[in-house]
Amino acid sequence: MSDINLTSKAPGGPMALRWTTHKNAMKLVAPNNRRKFEIIVVGTGLAGASAAASLAEMGYQVKAFCFQDSPRRAHSIAAQGGINAAKNYCNDGDSIDRLFVDTIKGGDYRAREANVYRLAEISVKIIDHCVAQGVPFAREYGGLLANRSFGGAQVSRTFYARGQTGQQLLLGAYGALERQVDSGRLRMFPRREMLDLVVADGVARGIVTRNLITGEFEVHTGHAVLLATGGYGNVFFLSTNAKGCNVTASWRAHRRGALFANPCFTQIHPTCVPVKGSYQSKLTLMSESLRNDGRVWVPKNPGDKRRPEDIPESDRDYYLERRYPSYGNLVPRDVASRAAKLMCDQGFGVGPSGLAVYLDFRDAIKRDGESTIRAKYGNLFHMYRKITDDDPYHVPMMIYPAVHYTMGGLWVDYNLESTIPGLFVLGEANFSDHGANRLGASALMQGLADGYFVIPYTVAPHLAGRKLPDINADHPACREALESAEARVKKLLSINGERTVDSFHRELGLLVWDKCGMARNDAGLRQARQRIQELREEFWSNVRVPGSGGSFNQSLEKAGRVADFLEFAELMVRDALERRESCGGHFREEFQTEDNEAKRDDDTYGYAAAWQFQGGNKDEILHKEPLEFEVAKPTQRSYK
């Protein structure tokens, strides 16, 4: 298994021409041949739905799968703030080059340059397409599109639909997908969970699913498999992800040979509602867009018990504005999160737990009036009030960082193809575009870029260039995958131990949050690794999964996902141990500058770490894709 060759397949030449050059050189599938190919799409968020719809429009036969009851409910729907595009509608100096550089720099120079340039280039087409779909983006009085600012940028390039941008973009893609169902070219399979990947003669040719209503196992075969199954943030149990988000599809593909890249790169979002009690089931994000108008502060005196509105200006520390005057409250997420943690660690935190800082709208309301603020953020304020019973129009919000997004994912080349031929990975599930930290409003951009404008081109060379003999469920590879998925479910149901699935998940989550969260160090990571192994062992001997396999069984669904998180978590910790530098969301306490900023080591760690599964309890093997920066030369990242 040492024949791994991590070539990106990105073409050379001038950066601005690479995507065009690549498209022009690619093999095509003629329209009358497309109907002969069947493409499997797993996951129906922005990346999956847009890919499924676009491929079916072109004439391919598509089968799409999601675990939710409807493709419209994928977690992309919860994205609030917006989507970036280099339209320069604000005449403030934006350009494709600038969006590219901002994204590379925001990612702390750990992303692949050619991919990021392509993303910036495609961004403008996404807006055109979504507007044509009838997505109700915010507009100015003159009827043209409005923009706002987001973290890590000094231009306004973020398009938005109130605080529900993800919802509106997803409903656009979902409508397009359902239109293809109507056309007969797309078959939708909701309430299906992918439990394994079928790799036949070295090529991804199908998946094994479980019907979550009846419990039946199914084998679906095709000519290509696209995973658009999101990130692994729920390994932390508490995150802003939806409860169902999981790593199972990616992890099963990893076990079948797809390399997993940079799993230690997780994004901790700075503005979330703080944790309240041990019963808590999830954390809620308050959109980064709030930092356009909200000011972040803590009291200057540790332990100041006065109500925030009673603390005078002279006793407040607007620490982001103080430390980063040129970006102020709009520093990137990793920087803002670390700064909040630092203030709280030093005793300046507020709220019952001391693990919170204020996000204050007093000045914005005074300046613009309550109705303007309501029009911009009304739904977010409403949501905050529902959760906390506090009214942010009158008292500052309390916020604290929480796990939000994962930059790591399955390794893909420039065609979004993994190390298993025929297996493509889109959206958050892949690793390629955000490096070690994603900028706000870039996830929607990447999901839709991959689905609408990259995969329709890059799947063709696979379909046209490889021999793909007919395959059906009787193929030995299908039978083997099916049997192993069935055996695993049977095993989970037969343990009949003492602990619930959730109790394992909570313990795992707390452990990785503590040791592999906002700050990591060598000793803590080693302890975590040891404990994860023990916990995994206990899980397989002491978990209790009630009910049967032949029916709707949510405990069983969760058990399979937690079992995979217990394997994945060890790799995440291992990757964090191996990367002895700080960059983006990966902060190793041993490697920081004098003023507590992340200290990169480009010479030693200027690579994407891609891990290869070895089976059983054997250590995974690390492969490295060196990252070369021809245009955006790495510098010490500064937002001061």
Add this chain to the structure above:
Amino acid sequence: MSGNLNLTLKVWRQKDAKSAGRFETYKVADISTDMSFLEMLDVLNEQLQNEGKEPVAFDHDCREGICGSCGLMINGHAHGPDRATTTCQLHMRRFHDGETIVIEPWRAKPFPVIRDLVVDRSAFDRIIQRGGYVSVNTGNAPEANSTPVPQPNQMTAMDAAACIGCGACVASCKNASAMLFVGAKVSQYAVLPQGRPERERRVLRMVAQMDEEGFGACTNTLECEAACPAGVKVSNIQRLNREYLRALFLGTGPEPSAED
């Protein structure tokens, strides 16, 4: 501010679509008023599993009020007693110590029960398949700012597009009417220039599918608006009726297709 509640829960249990259902009574103790309603059900489910029983099945995912997965009848109200609130955003501070809470699934013929509190809402997807989109293929869109949209139209479209597809409108309507759901989608595209080319075809096809699924008619009791967690207004039903009549009058019926 915080306090703890002891509650009696009467929960609908039903093995599957074919079996008969019944209420089961459970006690939960020491429930924090800061918990969400679904977190309270999580506590119940941990308790049931530790007693060796099967947990109560209910749909949920984002738990922040936007995915539309969750939906329970709580004391006879869709999504519970709060206005403009999904079940997942309902918090236990809304309840009193010692209270009995009755928890049921959505009850409507087009939404058959799958298990316990989980229902099948795929009828909504089939309605969307008949026209809940603008028929534009990827790749041929004009420049985004080439078609200005008056801000009031955009606001109206956004108000309608805020629908999360949870089905509370249907569950709260005595006729199990889906006209708020359909009206919201029809309205979004009726007021936008991008939706104009398919205006008549869309409304006729979506209404035909709505009828075929077995949803009832609107008799203006406005329960749907009261129950809607996304604040979708019944003015969308009025617009749906106008659009439908207009399309009938203009006579641009559905094109013949295999299904027709």
